Amino acid sequence: MKVLFVSLALIASSIAWQTYVVPHASGQDDTPALMTALASGTSSSNTTILFEKGVTYNIFSPIKFPILNNVEVAIEGNLTYPDDIATVQGFSAGGTDLLFENNHVENGDDCLTVGNGAKNIHWRYAFISCDDEHTFKNIGLE
Known part of the structure; x- marks a missing residue:
């Protein structure tokens, strides 16, 4: 034992x-x-x-x-x-089973990108502010 x-x-x-x-x-x-x-x-x-x-x-x-x-x-x-804010182009999420919780994101061009093949991505209690011309960008979201 x-x-x-x-x-x-x-x-x-x-x-x-x-x-x-x-x-x-x-x-x-x-x-x-x-x-x-x-x-x-x-x-x-x-x-x-x-x-x-x-x-x-x-x-x-x-x-x-x-x-x-x-x-x-x-x-x-x-x-x-x-x-040099141009260096910070955005926030990209790729992969599976991702949880972004209690976030405050302010960004410009393509401020949030969900990448190719990404699955089961969740945002909970998030404040997201993009510039006037762009919002969310999905690339091959399944």
């Missing part, structure tokens, strides 16, 4: 939920550290990726998320973007 308990404890710890706190460096682009963690695969499943409350993150280069499995991205802090 003791062996079974130890085995179950080891299995449970190997699939335990983890939290990855996105590091912040004052005045620097915070994207590279996040991209390094995502590329390593250590934060790509059973993880909360946390932008901490009270921290203003500098997202000066695009974030492209790899394939994630059972991951929550929690933006509790603030995100700042480049002054």
Whole structure:
């Protein structure tokens, strides 16, 4: 019985939920550290990726998320973007079974894009404001 308990404890710890706190460096682009963690695969499943409350993150280069499995991205802090707003073209969602909850999105051209092959994407309690010429863009939405 003791062996079974130890085995179950080891299995449970190997699939335990983890939290990855996105590091912040004052005045620097915070994207590279996040991209390094995502590329390593250590934060790509059973993880909360946390932008901490009270921290203003500098997202000066695009974030492209790899394939994630059972991951929550929690933006509790603030995100700042480049002054050249043309660099920030929009917010793209691709994949399946995505929930965007408690969001406030203000953007311009193609402010929200649902990508090719995307399925089961839900927005809940979201405020979305696009510029006067564009709204939502669906590319191959199934």
